[in-house]
Amino acid sequence: DAKTTQPPSMDCAEGRAANLPCNHSTISGNEYVYWYRQIHSQGPQYIIHGLKNNETNEMASLIITEDRKSSTLILPHATLRDTAVYYCIAAIRDDKIIFGKGTRLHILP
Amino acid sequence: DVKVTQSSRYLVKRTGEKVFLECVQDMDHENMFWYRQDPGLGLRLIYFSYDVKMKEKGDIPEGYSVSREKKERFSLILESASTNQTSMYLCASSFTWEQTTYEQYFGPGTRLTVT
Numbered sequence: 001d002a003k004t005t006q007p008p009s010m011d012c013a014e015g016r017a018a019n020l021p022c023n024h025s026t027i028s029g030n031e032y033v034y035w036y037r038q039i040h041s042q043g044p045q046y047i048i049h050g051l052k053n054n055e056t057n058e059m060a061s062l063i064i065t066e067d068r069k070s071s072t073l074i075l076p077h078a079t080l081r082d083t084a085v086y087y088c089i090a091a092i093r094d095d096k097i098i099f100g101k102g103t104r105l106h107i108l109p
Numbered sequence: 110d111v112k113v114t115q116s117s118r119y120l121v122k123r124t125g126e127k128v129f130l131e132c133v134q135d136m137d138h139e140n141m142f143w144y145r146q147d148p149g150l151g152l153r154l155i156y157f158s159y160d161v162k163m164k165e166k167g168d169i170p171e172g173y174s175v176s177r178e179k180k181e182r183f184s185l186i187l188e189s190a191s192t193n194q195t196s197m198y199l200c201a202s203s204f205t206w207e208q209t210t211y212e213q214y215f216g217p218g219t220r221l222t223v224t
Contacts, residue, residue: 042218044199
């Protein structure tokens, strides 16, 4: 599985878009990019995943660069409840995902 | 909504005790997983199961065993608990459809303290 690199922490003002970057320069052609988040004292929660194309759901958007070496998770209107650790994972299948240390996102009121 | 439940949120056990952590999911998922989470180390996979009575070792299986007698239930067993097994334990499940494995749904976790 490809190794991913994320900044350890980020701040974002409430109501603004939160853009969380992830580098996965060693990703192979059949590996998906997954994003999960973990709110304090809860289990991780799936957000979104993609292979080549940009993806959007009710929680977030995922932008994957054309060379697939990096991606950005976008929370369009961050709220205080989005404060969490966000994990970017590159894996062939979700059943063997390996969680890294993630990015601790602080939403500032 | 998918629901993954774990038998306890908090558990305190003594060194040498046999410990059972239970996980139940209500969405008929084929796959179930046990992780532990420690500060600075993130989530690490202990064991997983693709089907009833099947199990596969994850990254850190030593000191643990698992049991899956029914599709909805996956148990993690600490045969002889030790203090280095003090941790947060998380269970997850997912389904597979047409060779594709979908996202994992996690339970709330069990914080185990071994004294």
